[in-house]
Amino acid sequence: MPKASDGHQEALLQHLAVIMDGNGRWAQKRGLARTAGHRYGAEKLYDLCVMCIKRGIKYVTVFAFSTENWQRPEAEVSQIMDLFIYFFNKYKDEMKKEGIRLRFSGVKDELPDRVKDTITEAESTSETRKTLQLILAFNYGGRREIVESSKKIIAAVQRGELDPDDLDEEKFRDYLYLPDVPDPDLIIRPSGEQRLSNFLLWQGAYSELYFAKVLWPDFTENTLDKALNEFAKRDRRFGAIEKE
Ligand code: FPP
Numbered sequence: 001m002p003k004a005s006d007g008h009q010e011a012l013l014q015h016l017a018v019i020m021d022g023n024g025r026w027a028q029k030r031g032l033a034r035t036a037g038h039r040y041g042a043e044k045l046y047d048l049c050v051m052c053i054k055r056g057i058k059y060v061t062v063f064a065f066s067t068e069n070w071q072r073p074e075a076e077v078s079q080i081m082d083l084f085i086y087f088f089n090k091y092k093d094e095m096k097k098e099g100i101r102l103r104f105s106g107v108k109d110e111l112p113d114r115v116k117d118t119i120t121e122a123e124s125t126s127e128t129r130k131t132l133q134l135i136l137a138f139n140y141g142g143r144r145e146i147v148e149s150s151k152k153i154i155a156a157v158q159r160g161e162l163d164p165d166d167l168d169e170e171k172f173r174d175y176l177y178l179p180d181v182p183d184p185d186l187i188i189r190p191s192g193e194q195r196l197s198n199f200l201l202w203q204g205a206y207s208e209l210y211f212a213k214v215l216w217p218d219f220t221e222n223t224l225d226k227a228l229n230e231f232a233k234r235d236r237r238f239g240a241i242e243k244e
Pocket of ligand 1: 026216
């Protein structure tokens, strides 16, 4: 099992987001069921946490199940639900040792009770940990998040708690799922696909994007370092021009 080393590197960025894509193709290439790919993908997720800690990254958000993924065969959906419970039980002691706080972003109400209960346990037992925040985007959709935020805003206006004239981008953020989490600096998508697929639409407005050909279960430290090196060379201007 990899361990985060004591000698952490200086952080190049504070928030990394990853679309864990390519599990199905990885399994098919090996003549395995798609579910085996997801299983390997879950192990890789813990490796990613260790890689991030070693590099001083403070937040990692991963896309584990989208609001569109319910359209997959029932058995695959059910396996991904159980995989979260498996992941939590397998790694909970190590996550405690490493100081990993687990948080969720998405619509919890629609999840099976066994998953909701595990989410509650995972969040409440890890709340005070400080080394890394692992944010699982689970039953998450970027458009859905924006619609739900808008509904919360309308309700706040109707209750007389918010004046519409005071609504700006900063205020809007307060109604997102995790308002305290900074925007991702870099979004990595492995597997060769080059799109966001409804991931972090609001938060990713100025994120750098990096696409890798490798399938998620084959993602390595080398893949991450290539992405980080590329990120280090990018010129992030946030819509402004170069300062003299
Ligand atoms: C996309 O690959 C991946 C998913 C829809 C599921 C991702 C889930 C995991 C990596 C494990 C989940 C971990 C936890 C802790 C719940 P794909 O199936 O679309 O791959 P393909 O494009 O090759 O078919």
